[in-house]
Amino acid sequence: MSTLLTRTPLAGRVAVVSGASSGIGAATATRLAELGATVAVLARRKDKLDALAATITDDGGTAIAVPVDVTDRDAVHAAARRIADELGTADLVVNNAGVQLVSSITDLRQDDWQRQIDLNITGVMNVIGAFLPHLTAAAEAGKPADLVTTSSIAATRILEKFSVYSGTKAYISHLTRLLRVELGCKNVRVATVEPGMVDTELPDHVTDPDASTLMADLIEQIDVLQPEDVAETIAFIAAVPRHVNLTEITILPTAQAI
Numbered sequence: 110m111s112t113l114l115t116r117t118p119l120a121g122r123v124a125v126v127s128g129a130s131s132g133i134g135a136a137t138a139t140r141l142a143e144l145g146a147t148v149a150v151l152a153r154r155k156d157k158l159d160a161l162a163a164t165i166t167d168d169g170g171t172a173i174a175v176p177v178d179v180t181d182r183d184a185v186h187a188a189a190r191r192i193a194d195e196l197g198t199a200d201l202v203v204n205n206a207g208v209q210l211v212s213s214i215t216d217l218r219q220d221d222w223q224r225q226i227d228l229n230i231t232g233v234m235n236v237i238g239a240f241l242p243h244l245t246a247a248a249e250a251g252k253p254a255d256l257v258t259t260s261s262i263a264a265t266r267i268l269e270k271f272s273v274y275s276g277t278k279a280y281i282s283h284l285t286r287l288l289r290v291e292l293g294c295k296n297v298r299v300a301t302v303e304p305g306m307v308d309t310e311l312p313d314h315v316t317d318p319d320a321s322t323l324m325a326d327l328i329e330q331i332d333v334l335q336p337e338d339v340a341e342t343i344a345f346i347a348a349v350p351r352h353v354n355l356t357e358i359t360i361l362p363t364a365q366a367i
Contacts, residue, residue, distance in 0.1 A: 116144075117144050117145030118144055118145065118348040119141055119144040119145045119146040119201070119344070119347060119348060120144075120145030120146075121145070122141075122145070122146045122147070122200050122201050122252075122253070122347070123146065123147050123149070123192070123196045123197050123198060123199045123200055123201065124138070124141045124142075124146040124147065124148045124149070124199070124200075124201040124202075124203065124347075125148075125149045125151065125192060125199045125201070125202045125203065125236075125240060126138040126141070126148060126149070126150050126151065126203040126205060127151040127152065127179055127203065127204055127205050127206040127232070127236055128151070128152055128179075128205035128206030128207060128259070129150035129151055129152050129158060129161060129205070130150075130152035130153070130154040130157035130158055130161070131152075131154075131157060131309065132307070132309030132336045133205055133259060133304070133307065133309060133336045133339045133340065134150070134152065134203070134205040134206070135150075135157075135161050135336065136335075136336035136337045136339070136340035137203055137205065137336075137339070137340040137343050137344070138150045138161060138165065138172065138203075139161070139164070139165060139340070140337070140340040140341060140343070140344045141201070141203075141340075141343075141344060141347070142165045142168075142170030142171065142172055143168070143170065144344055144348065146201060147170075147171040147172070147196050147197075148165065148170065148171065148172040148173075149172070149173050149175050149188075149192045149195075149196060149199070150162060150172060150173070150174055150175065151175050151176075151177050151179065151188060151206070151236075152176070152177070152206065153176065153177070153178050154176075155174065155176040158174035158175070158176055159174050161174070162174040173192075173195060173196065175188045175191060175192065179206045179228070179232035179233075179235050179236055180227045180228055180231055180232045180235065181235075182235045182238065182239075185235045185236060185238075185239045186238070186239045188239070189239040189240055189243065193243065198243045198246050198247050198250075199240055199243040199244070199247075200243065200244065200247035200248075200252050200253060200254050200255070201253075201254075201255045201257075201347050202236065202237075202240045202243070202244060202255065202256050202257070203257050203258075203259070203343060204233050204236045204237065204256065204257065204258040204259065205258075205259040206228060206232050206233070206236075207228055207229045207232075207233075207259060207277075208224060208225055208228045208229065209225070209274050210222075210224060210225055210273075210274065211270050211271055211274060211317050212270055212317045213269075213270050213317070214270075214272050214273075216317075221273070222273045225273050225274055225277050226273070226277060229274070229277035229278065229280075229281070230277050230280055230281075233258060233281060233284075237256065240256075241256075241297075244256055244292075244297045245292075245295055245297060248295055248296040248297050249295075252351075253298070253347070253351045254296065254297045254298065255297075255298045255300065255346065255347050256288070256292070256297060256298070256299050256300070257300045257301070257302065257343055257346055257347070258281050258284075258285060258300070258301045258302075259281075259301070259302055259304070259339075260278045260281040260282045260285075260301045260302065260303045261274075261275075261278040261303055261304060262303050262304065262305045262359060262361065263275040263278050264278035264279040264281065264282040264303055265279070265282070265303070265359075266367060268367075270317055278303075281301060282301050282303060282357065285299050285300065285301040285356065285357065286356070286357070289354070289356060293354065296351070298346075298351075298354040299354070299356065300346050300354065300355055300356050300357065300358070301356070301357055301358075302339060302342055302343060302346075302358050302359075302360060303357070303358065303359045303360065304334055304339050304359075304360045304361075305333075305334060305359075305360065305361035305362055305365045306327050306328065306331075306333040306334060306362055306365055307333060307334040307335070307336060307338075307339060308328060308333050308334065308335055308336070309336055327365070330364075331362055331364035331365060332362060332363070332364060333362045333365070334360060334361075334362050338360065339360060342358060342360055346358070
């Protein structure tokens with residue numbers, strides 16, 4: 110049995126999870142709370158957040174729901190102030206909100222391109238801008254401080270029709286490497302997780318028939334990842350000793366070839 114299952118290594122920590130209304134975000138918030146963290150869950154869907162926070166609380170954890178659109182910079186900063194007032198300084202930020210809209214570049218679905226850029230890049234940067242002062246303050250106080258961002262295997266794999274989505278995820282993965290140069294010396298750990306095929310609602314957003322078929326077939330043919338698998342990895346990243354930074358972790362289903 111994993112040692113993470115038998116103790117509470119995140120006790121006393123304040124975690125923020127964006128994109129927490131479903132999938133990896135919801136599973137991560139739940140797991141961090143199980144391991145002792147106080148959790149603020151962020152997303153646009155208030156009903157989903159309220160239900161998640163209630164479930165965590167009913168199970169003995171502590172969580173608050175903070176409805177916010179991460180593409181709205183002012184709203185994210187307001188959320189950060191609320192979290193500081195209600196929970197204290199956030200020292201574990203899981204930057205997870207994202208969307209996947211796959212199509213051939215020649216289809217010229219520029220609204221889809223912009224939506225992915227707005228959420229997967231601008232939304233990520235808004236969360237960093239709002240919560241980085243929290244993380245640096247936590248590190249200065251001698252606490253662990255973690256910025257973990259959800260990227261994708263698509264950041265490094267060449268997949269047809271994934272051009273814009275893959276580009277946004279490549280941005281995230283490389284941003285992590287660059288941020289470590291500035292933040293590692295300040296004792297803020299920076300990490301990215303790059304999952305392969307995960308059984309979440311994200312593929313439901315895909316409208317391209319070829320890509321939809323590819324994903325549906327993969328889910329049918331192999332034992333794909335579950336959101337809890339990624340959540341456990343994020344929890345492990347946050348639970349290692351403060352001087353250890355697991356910077357870039359690729360998580361694939363064993364049977365996934367690409």
